[in-house]
Amino acid sequence: MGLLVDGVWQDKWYDTKSTGGRFKRSEAMFRNWVTADGSAGPTGEAGFKAEPGRYHLYVSLACPWAHRTLIFRRLKGLEDMIDLSVVHWLMRENGWTFQDGPGVIQDPLHKAEFMHQVYTAAKSDYSGRVTVPVLWDKKTNTIVSNESADIIRMFNSAFDEVGAKPGDYYPEALREEIGTVNERVYHEINNGVYKSGFATTQGAYEEAVSTLFAALDWVEDRLSDGRAYLMGGDVTEADWRLYTTLVRFDPVYHGHFKTNLKLLIDYPNINAYARRLHTQHGVADVFNLEHAKRHYYESHDMINPTAVVPLGPDVHVADGKAE
CATH class of the missing domain: 1.20.1050.10 (Glutathione S-transferase Yfyf (Class Pi); Chain A, domain 2)
Structure with missing residues (x-):
């Protein structure tokens, strides 16, 4: 896990010394909204109208925050409207990458090797953590949002008038x-x-x-x-x-x-x-247990230096067995 400083990648972990050993999550930096008519959302700028084929979603199958957006993309039937790239599960000195591996979907827009290159394509001097999910606008060639909570609300309603499946998961x-x-x-x-x-x-x-x-x-x-x-x-x-x-x-x-x-x-x-x-x-279809286990156990060498991935447990939510 690293970050960009003025557009330059640095392999740097979170600073917990200054917080008494406590982990403090960084805030999302891109907070624009896709709306039905392109008007401004609760934060950010206007100009992002809901249009089929206009937006591209970058995710990790390991990441719970990105997983939210995949679920809403599935629930609302947006898979033919919003195409997808999937990073590799292993996150080490270069952060999220697009190296080959089962389940990886390469970046067709920027041909990026690393996720941080997508961020600098949007803002060449970007400073901050490089996270997923990322919603990219092909029309204005920038990042709409890298905040999962916002993206799922966009998916929930913004595309309803252009063919999204019915269903309101944020009722008034x-x-x-x-x-x-x-x-x-x-x-x-x-x-x-x-x-x-x-x-x-x-x-x-x-x-x-x-x-x-x-x-x-x-x-x-x-x-x-x-x-x-x-x-x-x-x-x-x-x-x-x-x-x-x-x-x-x-x-x-x-x-x-x-x-x-x-x-x-x-x-x-x-x-x-x-x-x-x-x-x-079909929510089970957008969860990948292999990516989830291998990402955490293989990536966080400060927690698990051997990178050995445990076989168990045998019984868990995604095992498909009866309750």
């Missing part, structure tokens, strides 16, 4: 409640596993793990009233945002990030809920 009546749930899930679960795994002091690790499992207990309790999903009977974006962490929890985070107070299968409500999501609408 539930937006306040979705926002409240998203806030806790993001800080304490989605990012909580990273805060646990990337902590560099015992105190920071214990703080993050305790917060993470308190949040999982809260989700388990929320689902204990018989509701199928976080908001009740219908799936919303809040479910998909949580799911991408849950599907990686037992096979990756439990071991690699030391989030091992419990397995997900120890939470009967959460486990059943995650399996319901996994088997919907």
Whole structure:
């Protein structure tokens, strides 16, 4: 994992010394929005109209943040409208790359070898982390957004008038409640596993793990009233945002990030809920367990210097077995 400084790549890990051993995630730098008519969205500039074939999505199959966008691309039937590039699972001194490997889809726009070259194609003096997902506009030749939370909302509604499948995962009546749930899930679960795994002091690790499992207990309790999903009977974006962490929890985070107070299968409500999501609408087809396991265990040599990838566990959300 590295970053660009004034357009020059540097192989540099996160600075946890200045934060008392705590991992602090960088903010997304590109925050424009695709809208139905090209008007400005909540942030950024106008000029990005929803048009079939205009946009290109860069993802990693290992990354839970990029996984969100693949799910919404599938749910909304945007696969023929928004084409795709997939980076290699291994992220070392050059960051995300397009080296050959199973599941990799090369970059047809820039012929990039490294993901950071896509960033400098948009802004030659870019400074910041080089992350996925990235939504690229072929018409203006720039990055629309590298914020997954924004991209899934674009996919949810912006393309409805040009042939997207029906379905609203961010309904007006539930937006306040979705926002409240998203806030806790993001800080304490989605990012909580990273805060646990990337902590560099015992105190920071214990703080993050305790917060993470308190949040999982809260989700388990929320689902204990018989509701199928976080908001009740219908799936919303809040479910998909949580799911991408849950599907990686037992096979990756439990071991690699030391989030091992419990397995997900120890939470009967959460486990059943995650399996319901996994088997919907072809969602299972856009999850790649090999990329997920190999990325974390092979890339983070400060955590797993041998790069040995564990075989187990045998039972997890994506194993296809009955609940």
